[in-house]
Amino acid sequence: MEGSHVKEEQLELVDVIHVEGMGNGVFARKHFSEGDVVMSERPSVVLELSYAKDELAKKVNNFLRRSACEEAKLSCAFQWTLWLCHFFQLPEALRNRIETEVYSPREDDGVAGVIQSETFSDADKFSHFLSDFCSSSFTALMDLPELEAVLDVDAARLKRLMLLYICNFHQYQGKAALFLKCCKLNHSCRDANTKYVVDCSGLALHVALRDISPGEQILTDYLQGIPFMSTHERRKKLLETKLFTCMCSACLSEDDLRLLPCTSRGDEGEACQGSCSCRDGRWMCKECGREEEVETFLSQQFLRLCGLGLAEASNKSRAEMAEEFLKVEERMVKESYSKIFWSVEEMGKKHAHFSSALGRQHPAARRMEWNVERTMAETSVTVGG
Ligand SMILES: [Zn+2]
């Protein structure tokens, strides 16, 4: 554990090497033991995203509200505008380094999925909107003079900067930060061998989760271990927030959903005992062959397990069903995450159902709340999501 006492930047124990289909990757230059700090870096740019705390963020928010255009309502509009305002105020040398060294996806860069992402086309729309709006509206630059530089920049370069933001910024103490070297770490849903943490001095650490051999690729989990996602959900999230289709070992194999059994019944009324799996968003029972969209299956399972769908059920039986549901859920939490498929958002929604049906003070509802909070605490929200 001696590595975890690193107090300063440490970037020389790894090499950055080009990897086919993944752009650059970071590789270990030496052996690391579990708990060692593999890389540590201070951010080159920190963006305060909260408009309650930051004057520029507040101005950007007002600017977008007043512009009253469809594009201003795009989900990334605020972060993109804030980033561009911030970017053009950075020292020129740093701007050059960012634009030459940091990855920004292109249609033809060989990374799977890039152009399927909605974020990619949103960046296209928004970059044109900004350059047209700033050059045609008198008030635009009065409201937000920080955007003046945009007048000299073409939409293609703005788009590139927006996508660069989406793909490289890390969540950092409630803000967004860019690390020039650590942003080159690739992702794996299952084989991440490091974990990203920020120490009390603001230094970002990538800590080994297991022993790592020299020459091995250093991988991180961009979703920060969100354990409740199916492959379908994970890939969707990675495509929209990081603009690639994940091809890691977990994403290429099917989800095993045997913990939530098939609910079909045969002629004798016997419940089907088949094991179930999930691929490409479809749930399937391997025994009786029943197939559903995974979302449909999950909502049926949820209603069955906690009984909230039965208007005639008494509170007592609902509470019993809720208890049963929690037991199943706890068992799932203990199993490996590839078998678990509920996202934090879905858990939050289920908790809201519980609270309204049972009352917030009911022990089952409180335990559910605790589960959601614990999961939230273990999960970092991805920047740009
Ligand atoms: Zn994956």
Ligand SMILES: [Zn+2]
């Ligand atoms: Zn079945």
